[in-house]
Amino acid sequence: MVGSMIEARHLRVLRAVVRAGSYSGAARELGCTQPAVSQQMKALEQSVGTPLLVRIGREARPTDAGEALMRHAAGVLAGLAAAEEEVAAIAGLRAGRVRLVSFPSGSSTLVPTAVARLRSGHPGTRVSLVEAEPPRSVEMLRAGEADIALAFRYPGARASANSVTETGTGGTDPETEWSDLAIRPLFTDSLVGLVPEGHRFADAGEVGIAELAGEPWIAGCPRCRGHLVEVCEAAGFTPRIDFATDDYPAVVGLVGAGLGVAVLPAPAVESVRPRGTRTVRVVPEVRREVVALTLPDLERVPAVAAMLDRLAEASAV
Amino acid sequence: MVGSMIEARHLRVLRAVVRAGSYSGAARELGCTQPAVSQQMKALEQSVGTPLLVRIGREARPTDAGEALMRHAAGVLAGLAAAEEEVAAIAGLRAGRVRLVSFPSGSSTLVPTAVARLRSGHPGTRVSLVEAEPPRSVEMLRAGEADIALAFRYPGARASANSVTETGTGGTDPETEWSDLAIRPLFTDSLVGLVPEGHRFADAGEVGIAELAGEPWIAGCPRCRGHLVEVCEAAGFTPRIDFATDDYPAVVGLVGAGLGVAVLPAPAVESVRPRGTRTVRVVPEVRREVVALTLPDLERVPAVAAMLDRLAEASAV
DNA sequence: CCCGACCATAAGACAGCCTTGGCGCTATAG
DNA sequence: CTATAGCGCCAAGGCTGTCTTATGGTCGGG
Numbered sequence: 001m002v003g004s005m006i007e008a009r010h011l012r013v014l015r016a017v018v019r020a021g022s023y024s025g026a027a028r029e030l031g032c033t034q035p036a037v038s039q040q041m042k043a044l045e046q047s048v049g050t051p052l053l054v055r056i057g058r059e060a061r062p063t064d065a066g067e068a069l070m071r072h073a074a075g076v077l078a079g080l081a082a083a084e085e086e087v088a089a090i091a092g093l094r095a096g097r098v099r100l101v102s103f104p105s106g107s108s109t110l111v112p113t114a115v116a117r118l119r120s121g122h123p124g125t126r127v128s129l130v131e132a133e134p135p136r137s138v139e140m141l142r143a144g145e146a147d148i149a150l151a152f153r154y155p156g157a158r159a160s161a162n163s164v165t166e167t168g169t170g171g172t173d174p175e176t177e178w179s180d181l182a183i184r185p186l187f188t189d190s191l192v193g194l195v196p197e198g199h200r201f202a203d204a205g206e207v208g209i210a211e212l213a214g215e216p217w218i219a220g221c222p223r224c225r226g227h228l229v230e231v232c233e234a235a236g237f238t239p240r241i242d243f244a245t246d247d248y249p250a251v252v253g254l255v256g257a258g259l260g261v262a263v264l265p266a267p268a269v270e271s272v273r274p275r276g277t278r279t280v281r282v283v284p285e286v287r288r289e290v291v292a293l294t295l296p297d298l299e300r301v302p303a304v305a306a307m308l309d310r311l312a313e314a315s316a317v
Numbered sequence: 318m319v320g321s322m323i324e325a326r327h328l329r330v331l332r333a334v335v336r337a338g339s340y341s342g343a344a345r346e347l348g349c350t351q352p353a354v355s356q357q358m359k360a361l362e363q364s365v366g367t368p369l370l371v372r373i374g375r376e377a378r379p380t381d382a383g384e385a386l387m388r389h390a391a392g393v394l395a396g397l398a399a400a401e402e403e404v405a406a407i408a409g410l411r412a413g414r415v416r417l418v419s420f421p422s423g424s425s426t427l428v429p430t431a432v433a434r435l436r437s438g439h440p441g442t443r444v445s446l447v448e449a450e451p452p453r454s455v456e457m458l459r460a461g462e463a464d465i466a467l468a469f470r471y472p473g474a475r476a477s478a479n480s481v482t483e484t485g486t487g488g489t490d491p492e493t494e495w496s497d498l499a500i501r502p503l504f505t506d507s508l509v510g511l512v513p514e515g516h517r518f519a520d521a522g523e524v525g526i527a528e529l530a531g532e533p534w535i536a537g538c539p540r541c542r543g544h545l546v547e548v549c550e551a552a553g554f555t556p557r558i559d560f561a562t563d564d565y566p567a568v569v570g571l572v573g574a575g576l577g578v579a580v581l582p583a584p585a586v587e588s589v590r591p592r593g594t595r596t597v598r599v600v601p602e603v604r605r606e607v608v609a610l611t612l613p614d615l616e617r618v619p620a621v622a623a624m625l626d627r628l629a630e631a632s633a634v
Numbered sequence: 635c636c637c638g639a640c641c642a643t644a645a646g647a648c649a650g651c652c653t654t655g656g657c658g659c660t661a662t663a664g
Numbered sequence: 665c666t667a668t669a670g671c672g673c674c675a676a677g678g679c680t681g682t683c684t685t686a687t688g689g690t691c692g693g694g
Contacts, residue, residue: 006401008325024640036683038642043681048401050408054461054614058640058692061461063618064414065407072400076393083389084323084365090382091367097381144371144378297371301380341671351672353652360650375660375671 008080010044011073013037014052018070021059093122096303100129101137102150103221105248105268110186110290111150114314118307125303133221133246138178141293147304148311149293151178154227154286155188182299184292184308186315189266191286192279194251196258199278206281213237216260221246228263231286252277290315325397327361328390330354331369335387338376410439413620417446418454419467420538422565422585427503427607428467431631435624442620450538450563455495458610464621465628466610468495471544471603472505499616501609501625503632506583508603509596511568513575516595523598530554533577538563545580548603569594607632 016026017037027034045052052066062070089095098118102111115127132140137149193207201207209231217239219225225244232239242260245251248268255262256276265288269279292311298304333343334354344351362369369383379387406412415435419428432444449457454466510524518524526548534556536542542561549556559577562568565585572579573593582605586596609628615621 006397048404048408050619051614051617054612056459056612065404068403069400072396076396079389079393080323083386086385087365087382142373295371295373297368300368302367350653
């Protein structure tokens with residue numbers, strides 16, 4: 001590394017000397033001793049190859065080159081100060097931007113409250129939100145198009161090969177897929193069974209998963225569908241999936257129309273008017289864990305860290 | 318001195334890393350090793366208090382704060398480069414300015430040739446010229462209004478008190494007056510006597526100063542007049558000065574009109590058409606030394622040093 | 635004539651910077 | 665699947681730069 005470059009420190013000293021009119025005054029202004037100023041000035045003059053100050057009697061005035069340097073120093077130091085201020089604002093959460101990508105149903109309640117808290121606590125921050133599901137959201141994370149991805153996983157899920165791949169999720173298990181990401185668990189919610197009114201289990205309160213073996217199924221998003229198949233196969237049967245849509249209100253509508261049964265996250269059901277449907281507990285209980293994903297480095301970015309905290313707060317109802 | 322400021326080196330490293338997309342690439346670009354880049358980046362991130370880069374897989378991309386810093390870095394580094402370039406131009410005599418102040422007759426031949434040589438050798442330099450005599454020119458030098466002052470002195474002159482002060486030079490002897498200045502002798506010229514055609518000494522070739530005791534005198538500038546009085550008193554008489562002007566052509570005109578005799582620098586006489594006058598050598602010979610004065614610090618300013626050299630060259634006919 | 639302000643210099647302590655060498659990780663080619 | 669090359673982190677060592685204290689020299693003012 002070449003050491004003959006002009007450094008900001010040099011310009012600060014030069015400016016102080018010209019302002020103060022003396023080395024001693026500059027030293028007082030800079031909060032250091034006078035020899036330090038002498039040395040800095042000597043180093044600067046040597047690095048540029050020409051004297052920068054002329055001392056006549058008691059006062060020091062800049063030379064031709066000194067004035068040129070001062071002219072530029074003003075702009076350079078101003079730019080540097082502006083940069084420090086802006087970065088400090090970002091570090092201090094008086095500014096900054098967080099780009100959030102969430103799976104559709106997660107953005108209904110969790111995201112709005114978390115965003116609202118962040119914005120009210122740190123008015124300068126900006127939050128953007130797009131909806132996408134894994135693996136697309138993780139892809140965006142890796143591509144630098146988002147800072148935090150909301151996703152969910154099923155605690156017991158295993159990438160037991162064909163049962164997953166044949167259902168079209170087309171990827172690896174979240175546990176291995178996210179191994180290089182920072183995972184922040186937010187909350188877990190139970191999946192509830194949804195059956196039409198008048199269904200034989202409509203008033204049962206709870207139902208074993210295997211008892212629904214012969215029912216037509218309405219499935220959710222690809223990964224939800226994959227997990228459903230997995231759970232059912234663990235219970236000894238393969239579900240007959242008649243419809244698949246990631247639109248939760250549509251699922252509820254389909255069930256309400258008596259076209260089948262479904263297993264959905266409780267918040268998804270609660271956010272939809274349950275026309276003609278009834279919910280039943282499913283045993284054994286199926287749980288879904290909602291997590292926030294981010295890049296490890298991004299965890300240390302103030303705005304991202306703050307957003308993660310707000311998400312965790314909003315999750316701990 | 319506080320060490321938590323952003324330094325130009327940091328920005329150079331950051332820019333290189335962002336441009337190269339990796340620490341190693343930045344190190345190659347900067348001509349140093351990769352750990353050096355790591356350390357600089359770590360120091361910068363610590364000083365600003367927030368990460369500036371996120372590394373995803375193989376490539377590094379700037380964070381929010383990193384982009385903000387990059388935005389400012391562009392301007393800051395450009396300003397710094399411009400400053401270095403401009404100062405280098407001044408140091409390398411591709412630019413720079415010299416402010417010259419000369420006594421009136423000195424600028425007639427010496428200054429034009431010296432300026433012409435400087436400008437032809439270093440086209441970027443600028444020379445400004447004003448005319449003033451000591452002590453005004455020295456005053457301008459000390460006030461920072463000029464870089465080089467041309468002046469002259471009489472080798473034997475002594476500030477022998479009253480003889481000088483009573484003639485109105487109102488100051489001390491040059492030797493002490495200029496004690497804190499850098500003095501560059503340029504050349505010495507002889508003073509010649511100037512008498513009207515038809516004067517009794519017109520064809521004498523040379524004349525003793527005392528032989529002109531009774532003549533009416535035409536004197537030059539105040540300091541010239543002071544020295545004239547000094548020389549005459551040394552010869553045993555006090556000259557009767559009928560006219561005094563620092564305009565050499567006027568002096569020649571007055572002598573040509575038969576109104577008196579004068580003693581003038583040879584170059585001053587030669588530059589004027591000698592209408593109706595004759596020159597005679599004066600014995601003992603009276604010599605005048607022309608010098609360039611500058612502040613000691615300014616001697617090291619390239620443009621000033623170059624101008625002094627050109628003045629010396631032009632003097633060494 | 636002394637005194638105070640200013641600056642240069644020297645010597646020493648200390649921090650920062652850069653380098654070398656070694657290790658783990660990942661991606662790519664054979 | 666292994667070998668290899670690229671990348672980055674870490675630790676240790678040398679080196680330069682920077683600050684400080686202490687001292688002396690110079691200049692201007694009481």
